[in-house]
Amino acid sequence: MTPAARVQAAIDLLDLIIASARDDGAAADTLIARYFRERRYAGSKDRRAVRDVVYRAVRAYGDPPSSGRAAMVGLARADAALAALFDGSAHAPTPLGEAERGPDGSRLPGWTAETFAELVDEAEQETLLDRAPLHVRRNPLRASDADILARWPDARPIEATTYGYALPAGTDVPDDGMAEVQDAGSQLIAQACHATPGLTVLDLCAGAGGKTLALAADMVKDGALAGRLVAADAVRDRLARLTPRAERAGYGGQIEPLLLDSGREEAALKPLVGQCDLVLIDAPCSGSGTWRRNPEARWRLTPARLDRVVALQARLLRLALPLVKPGGRLVYAVCSLIDREGRDQIQQIVRTDTLWQLVHSAGSEQAPGRSWGEGTLLTPAHDGTDGFFFAVLEKPC
The missing domain is CATH 3.40.50.150 (Vaccinia Virus protein VP39)
Known part of the structure; x- marks a missing residue:
């Protein structure tokens, strides 16, 4: 897979994960494993790279983005190297539109803001999404x-x-x-x-x-x-x-x-x-x-x-x-x-x-x-x- 194709794969997977979360369906790990079982051409480096960017997007947004593309656009707006992969080549995402923006909001679900405000400060809230040891x-x-x-x-x-x-x-x-x-x-x-x-x-x-x-x-x-x-x-x-x-x-x-x-x-x-x-x-x-x-x-x-x-x-x-x-x-x-x-x-x-x-x-x-x-x-x-x-x-x- 090309780097740009990996980004499109991440977008496709995020669409599945967002829908599954909404409908109380299969977990993200299950969906990712299923996705790659059906795509044997993807090597171990491809799978690891796609998984990493998928979870980078999942960690970025407290509320579900409207779509996988919206989630990735949000990351791309702050990452020039990622944005460059929206190049419209074969199996790649289409170029970014000037008006396209990613989701707004914090890393915590919006409706929980008051709940967590009493419990831990903003710095501690951020650690809730750090990678676990x-x-x-x-x-x-x-x-x-x-x-x-x-x-x-x-x-x-x-x-x-x-x-x-x-x-x-x-x-x-x-x-x-x-x-x-x-x-x-x-x-x-x-x-x-x-x-x-x-x-x-x-x-x-x-x-x-x-x-x-x-x-x-x-x-x-x-x-x-x-x-x-x-x-x-x-x-x-x-x-x-x-x-x-x-x-x-x-x-x-x-x-x-x-x-x-x-x-x-x-x-x-x-x-x-x-x-x-x-x-x-x-x-x-x-x-x-x-x-x-x-x-x-x-x-x-x-x-x-x-x-x-x-x-x-x-x-x-x-x-x-x-x-x-x-x-x-x-x-x-x-x-x-x-x-x-x-x-x-x-x-x-x-x-x-x-x-x-x-x-x-x-x-x-x-x-x-x-x-x-x-x-x-x-x-x-x-x-x-x-x-x-x-x-x-x-x-x-």
Whole structure:
């Protein structure tokens, strides 16, 4: 492909991504992979170059552009080398019109401006769209610190995490159980749970089990998981991915998967009422704290979608409270920096359920983050992590 043809390919892909975001269709990565499967003539350099410029455009606009061409025109107006590729040659975009301009607006969705204005300053808002680092969590059952450094000599330990390492971008991480790709923020939340051997622990929104495996690492005694660790989720395909991951990590048969019936979760969870030393709710959310990893998600988030996830989060919290035994803990987390999903949810709990005590942990070298309402806030600029809110509540004996 010529450089100009790559630009036209990026325009075509952006048209697909914009439409898919509007219609809640396939993700950008899926669309890009499908596009190149149908165009075998594109080599690896072509694919990489097109992908890079596509995501450059996606990161540039908080609201979906009107078209792929509009998105690329916006970039070209600030990049003479890119503008020169609008030359009208074979497979290239037609020349830029004098009146053509790119989309206006910030890198955040326009309707969220007031939401983020209170939470983080403009400089921090920009970091929400920076390229994310590569973090891994060492699996103590499969590898020592020396093993990690032998495999990745450039690995750098992440302060305040027990098993975390930062790796150079693009480093290959084999799927062999030695280490799991996991942002440092997720690792810090798992550590805030204080899971220990012998406890009964429920990961209520386990998904594919990233935080479940982090909890398992803290429950190991004599080379095996000690206690009871239940991983629950309402999405069968997502939960099914935990089993092979647990096998590779050395926890085969030791973690209990629990498939929930969405909207009827109480029946499956009834045996756990009053039995859990720890319940973790890593709740479904807007994902606004992970936009640097998935910038296209900004184009999918709407006020109506936010209303739906906020309602779901409140229901999950109410579902979880009775499961915790006296003296036990509930940890609530969202990978979001929108107060309605984090701080406001916990404030509602402490106002209506006065028995619960808050456990604050932010603000020290050992516990990064900032106190935010009744919980802790992690942001890319302040902590080098994805954006998270989490809170730890304890039920008195």
